[in-house]
Amino acid sequence: MTDIISIHQLFFSYNHQSILEDVNITVQPNEFIVVFGPNGGGKTTFFKLILGLLQPKKGWVKVLNKHPKHIRHLMGYVPQMQQVDRNFPICVLDVVMMGCLAELTCWGRFPKAMRKLGLQALEKVNLLHKAKAPFGSLSGGETQRALIARAIVDHPKILLLDEPTANVDSQAEQSIYQLLKELNADMTILMVSHDLQTIIDKASRLICVNRQATSLQAKEVCEHFALGLYHTPLTNPQHFSF
Ligand SMILES: Nc1ncnc2c1ncn2[C@@H]1O[C@H](COP(=O)(O)OP(=O)(O)OP(=O)(O)O)[C@@H](O)[C@H]1O
Numbered sequence: 001m002t003d004i005i006s007i008h009q010l011f012f013s014y015n016h017q018s019i020l021e022d023v024n025i026t027v028q029p030n031e032f033i034v035v036f037g038p039n040g041g042g043k044t045t046f047f048k049l050i051l052g053l054l055q056p057k058k059g060w061v062k063v064l065n066k067h068p069k070h071i072r073h074l075m076g077y078v079p080q081m082q083q084v085d086r087n088f089p090i091c092v093l094d095v096v097m098m099g100c101l102a103e104l105t106c107w108g109r110f111p112k113a114m115r116k117l118g119l120q121a122l123e124k125v126n127l128l129h130k131a132k133a134p135f136g137s138l139s140g141g142e143t144q145r146a147l148i149a150r151a152i153v154d155h156p157k158i159l160l161l162d163e164p165t166a167n168v169d170s171q172a173e174q175s176i177y178q179l180l181k182e183l184n185a186d187m188t189i190l191m192v193s194h195d196l197q198t199i200i201d202k203a204s205r206l207i208c209v210n211r212q213a214t215s216l217q218a219k220e221v222c223e224h225f226a227l228g229l230y231h232t233p234l235t236n237p238q239h240f241s242f
Pocket residue numbers: 014019037038039040041042043044045046
């Protein structure tokens with residue numbers, strides 16, 4: 001099967017601080033990959049390299065066999081919640097429409113068909129009734145679903161999510177996982193999560209990013225492995241037994 005993402009002998013550093021070293025990873029279409037690793041291990045940087053927002057110092061990233069910056073419109077990105085300004089005075093539909101800014105006409109308006117896509121994306125994430133609500137009035141779980149709508153409005157082939165369930169309650173978390181399961185039928189998903197216990201049985205594969213990137217099957221992520229990374233006990237070890 002053709003790789004949808006391929007990363008070859010990639011090295012990246014911020015100034016002179018080495019962040020990623022000799023990363024070799026391939027991703028196949030419609031995989032659901034959970035990316036995990038310690039704080040500062042390089043997960044967000046890894047995503048930004050796939051999105052073409054950062055350039056490798058050595059090696060390369062190809063998405064659908066092209067340089068990522070040429071096909072960024074085929075990738076949707078949900079950043080970490082703290083990178084989003086919830087106080088900005090804007091309605092939910094307008095936030096969603098920001099996912100297709102490239103479609104703005106020279107008059108600074110979206111074509112009617114695009115607004116329809118925005119409403120469809122909101123319907124998909126079950127937030128159509130909030131289209132005209134101020135973005136800042138949404139709950140944590142609704143905010144994440146609105147950001148997912150923004151990421152999928154242009155029908156991407158790849159969806160990257162950076163901790164989409166951080167700071168949401170368990171009911172909102174379950175509804176996000178259900179939504180991602182539905183979206184996964186049409187798109188490849190890579191999601192950063194620290195909550196391995198909840199997510200492990202939903203992932204087709206895991207990638208541990210800790211300066212290097214290691215691809216793992218769920219059964220390989222045993223309790224000792226996760227403990228070594230996070231230094232916290234996992235209370236439900238049956239997920240991790242071989
Ligand atoms: N723009 C930047 N300039 C310099 N250093 C940076 C920059 N962005 C991130 N870093 C550093 O690079 C390292 C990796 O950061 P990154 O955000 O990729 O890690 P992460 O695994 O996503 O962390 P977390 O789990 O805390 O979100 C960290 O040491 C961070 O301080």
